[in-house]
Amino acid sequence: QSALTQPASVSGSPGQSITISCTGTNSDIGLYNYVSWYQQHPGKAPKLLICDVSDRPSGVSTRFSGSKFGNTASLTISGLQAEDEADYYCSSYTTNTSLIFGGGTKLTVL
Amino acid sequence: QVQLQESGPGLVKPAETLSLTCTVSGSSINNDTYWGWIRQPPGKGLEWIGSIHHSGSTYYNPSLKSRVTISVDTSKNQFSLKLISVSATDTAIYYCGRDPDYVPNHFDFWGQGTLVTVSS
Numbered sequence: 001q002s003a004l005t006q007p008a009s010v011s012g013s014p015g016q017s018i019t020i021s022c023t024g025t026n027s028d029i030g031l032y033n034y035v036s037w038y039q040q041h042p043g044k045a046p047k048l049l050i051c052d053v054s055d056r057p058s059g060v061s062t063r064f065s066g067s068k069f070g071n072t073a074s075l076t077i078s079g080l081q082a083e084d085e086a087d088y089y090c091s092s093y094t095t096n097t098s099l100i101f102g103g104g105t106k107l108t109v110l
Numbered sequence: 111q112v113q114l115q116e117s118g119p120g121l122v123k124p125a126e127t128l129s130l131t132c133t134v135s136g137s138s139i140n141n142d143t144y145w146g147w148i149r150q151p152p153g154k155g156l157e158w159i160g161s162i163h164h165s166g167s168t169y170y171n172p173s174l175k176s177r178v179t180i181s182v183d184t185s186k187n188q189f190s191l192k193l194i195s196v197s198a199t200d201t202a203i204y205y206c207g208r209d210p211d212y213v214p215n216h217f218d219f220w221g222q223g224t225l226v227t228v229s230s
Contacts, residue, residue, distance in 0.1 A: 038156075048217060098171055
């Protein structure tokens with residue numbers, strides 16, 4: 001099964017809002033509300049930001065929010081901060097009882 | 111706070127077996143949750159390998175299923191990964207994590223990761 005499709009890079013200035021898209025198919029994102037988002041800083045393990053499309057785990061900033069429309073999920077980061085510069089990955093459960101990730105998006109804070 | 115720690119050889123020869131163990135602390139591996147492995151080739155994206163429940167129920171990535179075995183040792187609060195017939199493409203940072211759902215969904219706690227290089 002192919003990876004979910006994410007833009008390779010996005011950028012924004014401090015204080016702005018940015019959105020990262022994650023496109024799948026009607027066998028994964030389009031069928032299940034099991035979409036998650038992770039943030040990964042260089043040399044660190046990924047950190048869960050969003051689960052089940054739009055739920056924020058305890059301790060995650062409210063500046064991070066998730067949504068889904070059809071086969072595409074989105075992560076929005078509002079009030080961009082320098083510390084948000086990192087790689088971001090989406091994931092989804094699929095019809096063949098597996099988990100697939102997106103290729104990752106590098107966020108640059110200008 | 112749940113903590114996970116990967117351990118195992120950092121270098122494996124081609125065609126041999128990669129074996130890693132994840133030790134869980136701060137939580138019982140017998141809790142009703144899945145525990146899994148994820149890998150990341152250097153400079154590349156994440157790939158889910160598979161997940162296991164303390165009951166022994168497993169889910170595997172279809173692309174790796176023929177080479178992967180994940181097992182659990184409840185007496186040691188550990189779970190393990192075996193990947194046979196490795197090649198250079200299996201070189202990656204291997205992470206273990208906790209998936210609190212009933213299907214492969216999301217990982218809320220991760221180990222720090224361990225780099226495994228496949229080379230002669």
